[in-house]
Amino acid sequence: MRIVFDFGGVVFRWHPASFLARVWPHRVETLEQGAQLAAQFFQNYGGDWGQFDQGLIGADEVAQRISARTGWALDEVEAVVRAVPDELTAVPAMVALISDLRAAGHRLHFLSNMPEPYADHLSANYPLGEWFESGLFSGRVKQIKPGAEIFAMAERHFGAPPSELLFIDDHPVNVDAALSRDWQSFLFIDAAGARRELVSRRLLGA
Incomplete structure (x- = not known):
């Protein structure tokens, strides 16, 4: 079994x-x-922030758009x-889980x-190449969850059929998108x- 992790809200705080x-x-x-402010700022990771996630606009532009949309001062938005x-x-508990899964041969x-x-920040500051065999960042491949294309890209990139992939994500729409494939x-x-x-799926010992 190949196990695929989301990052924000799962592996990373x-x-x-x-x-x-x-x-x-x-x-x-x-x-x-x-x-309440997060809902306005990040738009449930759609809108301006979704385009930033997808690599269609950069940090300067997303800050300008959020400032214009909300009326918040540009320097405050840039600080966020x-x-x-x-x-x-x-x-830490997820790093330990990753280690245990690797030790179990997954x-x-x-x-x-x-x-x-x-x-780029995560790649420079964490041993992603030791923790994971490979992975895709939306900003680099210009596709985004829950869109079907990034899951199709992942299947090709990981070299595995869908039935051999187990995806762990903290957003129901992304879980549903994976299940639909x-x-x-x-x-x-x-x-x-x-x-x-x-453990219940018998992928780890109790």
């Missing part, structure tokens, strides 16, 4: 509400406020865009919606739950 509370303490006093890499820190890959600047998939909630699911 991504919690937009608390992230915005950290970067914008003058705007965000509660996590509820942070979640610059701060994202600091949010994307590896989750071949691991990644499939991540990630703008190219952030993909006959991949196996489950929704990520946290590292402990992912480990239990993998």
